[in-house]
Amino acid sequence: MSTFKGKVVVVTGGGSGIGQTTALTFAKKGASVVVVDISEKNGLDTVQQIKNINGEAFFVLADVSIPEDVERAVVKTVEKYARLDYACNCAGRGGVQNTVADYDIDIWNKVIAVDLTGTFLCMKYELKQMVKQGDGGAIVNIASVKGLVGDAKSSPYTSAKHGVIGLTKEAAIEYGKTGIRINAVCPGWIGTPLVMNYVGTEESPIYQKAASLHPMGRLGKPSEVANTVVWLCSDEASFITGSAVVVDGGYIAW
Numbered sequence: 001m002s003t004f005k006g007k008v009v010v011v012t013g014g015g016s017g018i019g020q021t022t023a024l025t026f027a028k029k030g031a032s033v034v035v036v037d038i039s040e041k042n043g044l045d046t047v048q049q050i051k052n053i054n055g056e057a058f059f060v061l062a063d064v065s066i067p068e069d070v071e072r073a074v075v076k077t078v079e080k081y082a083r084l085d086y087a088c089n090c091a092g093r094g095g096v097q098n099t100v101a102d103y104d105i106d107i108w109n110k111v112i113a114v115d116l117t118g119t120f121l122c123m124k125y126e127l128k129q130m131v132k133q134g135d136g137g138a139i140v141n142i143a144s145v146k147g148l149v150g151d152a153k154s155s156p157y158t159s160a161k162h163g164v165i166g167l168t169k170e171a172a173i174e175y176g177k178t179g180i181r182i183n184a185v186c187p188g189w190i191g192t193p194l195v196m197n198y199v200g201t202e203e204s205p206i207y208q209k210a211a212s213l214h215p216m217g218r219l220g221k222p223s224e225v226a227n228t229v230v231w232l233c234s235d236e237a238s239f240i241t242g243s244a245v246v247v248d249g250g251y252i253a254w
Helices: 017-028 039-053 067-081 107-131 157-178 193-199 203-210 222-233
Strands: 008-012 032-036 056-060 086-088 137-142 179-189 244-247
Touching: 008 017, 008 067, 008 107, 008 137, 017 032, 017 039, 017 056, 017 222, 032 039, 032 067, 032 107, 056 067, 067 107, 086 107, 086 222, 107 137, 107 157, 107 179, 137 157, 137 222, 157 179, 157 244, 179 222, 193 203, 222 244
Parallel strands: 008 032, 008 086, 032 056, 086 137, 137 179, 179 244
Antiparallel strands: none
């Protein structure tokens, strides 16, 4: 796979889970990484891990649902590295389990604000900078298999992730001739620390139930999603835009 020497990438939600692994994977390929997260502790931890492998990174504290925060993150990126080549919009949050008629409006609004509006805001300011530079770029939005299929009692998250895929396609059409490619990645159940704390060990009934949703019989690894993100930003994926790439161990193939 192409190296990313001299390239600059922003990773939102880079303080944990898929975002952290993606940030580290880009750094290993030589990119300078801007880690954006709502948690200063987690974000600085990712930066330190990157520096421990002799990578280049710095942290920006931001809430992606706040326009001024997102704009500031891009401004600080350009102030530090003079450009922006790639972005992985990974910041997100879940909701609670409930039916549509009984869903709490405040929780609905919070999930949509981060997962959908937050992705829009990130793209808004990332695209402005990439267009200004005039030499292309690539953006990968983290959606979900729930952006492609329904899931009972998860209406705001499912709706937001469907929206992320639609937004990805719309932007890919609008910016195709600029050389900026925009894609989404749709993970299944991924064994991030947060998920593993919930499902337990591979022998636990909860893990086994989650694994059974995937024909491969296991949860995915954060690295399997991160490698897909990095590949989509590489020259090897130069004719791919507007796609929702599924990384789900066969979850939606049933």
